[in-house]
Amino acid sequence: MFQAVFQHHLTFVVLAFLITALVTVGVARAARKSTRRWFIGAFAGSVTAVLLLTLWSTGGSDMAPTCVINHNVLEPFSEEQGLLNLGMFVPVGLLGTLSARHAWPAILFGVTLTACIELTQGLLPVIGRACDTSDFMANAAGAVLGGLAGWLFLQADRQPGTGWPLRPGRVVAGFGAVWLVGAFLGGFYIHTSIEAQTVAGGPADDQQASAVTQAVREAFGDHYPIQRTAFFAGPGGTGTVMAYLPSGFLQINWPQANDVTVSIEPGTSEDSGYPVAAVDAKLTTKQQALSLTSTYAKQHFPWGLTQAHVQVDPVGPQAQLGWVVSWRRYRAGILMPMRLDVEIDRHGRVSQLHALNAADPSLPAVTVSAAQAAALANHAEAGCEKATPTVLMALPTTHGTWTPAYRVVLTCGTNGGLVIVDAHNGTVLNHVLYPAQAAPSNPADGDVGAP
Structure with a gap:
């Protein structure tokens, strides 16, 4: 969620900050008779920021209203996105408790707020956000932790003060009514999808990080530093290990680690692609592209050239973006699984790569023409x-x-x-x-x- 919001959306980030600041100051001024006016203002600002982050549209969808139910309730607490979602709601619980000088209504408010947000995301796919119980669990945990932190602060606060006059029965009834309406809307209008896990990405373990690091070194030597690694789980212990590079990524399949995919941002700067030659090659023909790419393949993936058929295809009109050089191996006219595809631009830089190092399998006879x-x-x-x-x-x-x-x-x-x-x-x-x-x-x- 945070990547979708912050990446390439600087205008929104600045606007959200200004709106949050205005709400904080405006509510604090409106509550100037209260000794806790700045806590109240900051609480209103935290709620505003949460609503902007979670309900801002990332691009509409025509999908039916859907919410994903994750069986793995602990999953969001083991990966970065879930921890960020947790942290986002800590100020709501903390500042709500400090404003009201009561923890339980602030926690109840935070849990209800995240439930309403997920319900809205599910009911309105037009905003392009996803209803997910993993987000609800992380957000609710953040509200609880914030409320507990606020309660501890109040216990240590020696200054006298009274909380908001609350009637517990009415508070519970009010929140209960909100939950009943939400349950009705969700039950009648939202389709649920039950998943064993919803957020597949998490930190790569030592073995996975070592394997993907070796793949990066095989493809590019020491040219690219690895910024971080991650593992995206699939069924039955399989998955994908990702290495994030300064201008792209490299991924391998797991646990085989024999299928490598690379995407480097194309362009003309030095970090826009992997330079095969010491200087810009200024390629103008597919023969030049084949020669330079073959040099790269011999150095990095020599297994892909053994008894392989090679083909060169342009990328873009009149090869404006370069060429893709592909190596395939055939046995008795049957295409084998091994493949090597290298895209090279006109500056002699590799920007895309797919390398599958697979042995020729044993096959039954061809009996169908x-x-x-x-x-x-x-x-x-x-x-x-x-x-x-x-x-x-x-x-x-x-x-x-x-x-x-x-x-x-x-x-x-x-x-x-x-x-x-x-x-x-x-x-x-x-x-x-x-x-x-x-x-x-x-x-x-x-x-x-x-x-």
Whole structure:
């Protein structure tokens, strides 16, 4: 949430600060007869800041009202985003307690406030914010901690003072009414999605950090310092380890650590990409791009060039942004999983990279022809007038083995289709329709039986 708010939105940050300051001063002046007027003003300012941070629109969505329920209630307290959410509500509980000189209504207010915020985010997807019980848990914990801190301060305060005159029954009834309305709105209008975890990112452990550091050194030597590392968990102990670089990132799969993806911000400055040559190369042809990129690949990923077919494709009109050089390996006309893609700009700098170092798997025999695969694909998506097998590739199965498979592209009027057909037993493994203008790209595109 904080990254979405603060990154590239300096105008909003300044405006939110000014609004919060105005509310703080205005409420303090309005409460000038109270000896706690500045506590009251600061409390109003803290609530204003929370509302601005949580309800400011990050971009609308046409999704149905949804709220995610996280089974892992402790998850938000183990990662940076959750701790920031916790800290955001500490001033609400603290200043509310110091203003009212009562802790329990301030804590109840803070917990109710975060519930209302999450409910609003869920009911109004147009503001582009997410309703998530992880946020609620972190925010509520912050309000409780702030309230307890305020209570301890009041216990140590030797100056006499009385709290706001409160009638507990009415206070509880008022907050209860708010919760009942919220429960009604949430129950009738919000769809819930139950997840085992919602915030996958957290600090990488020593083994993960070592693996991603090694991948950075393999790709760039000591050129880039690693600012921090993180692990984004997936199912069954798998996931992605990320290394954040000064102008981009490098990520690897986990636990295999053999699939590397790099994105470096393109541009013309020295830190905009990894310089392959000592000086700007000023590339003008794809032959020059191939020569320089091959030099880089031989130094950093020599395994990707062994018995591999190479292809050079322009990036942007007339290769304004450079070229992508791709290496693929085929066995008996079957595309193997190994791949190496390097994007190099006209200044001789690597900006994008995908390297999958995978051994050639053992495959069963191909018993289905390309024509048979096309017929099977047409049968899977009836009504399509054309089926074109584009590549025969090695594909992992759900049983942990590999099989040869055809990738078949369909033409279906104004729509297209993509069908994967097992080349060993003729099973249709996957098929999907899409608008013709949104045809999915695939680095394995090519003619069946390519070298």
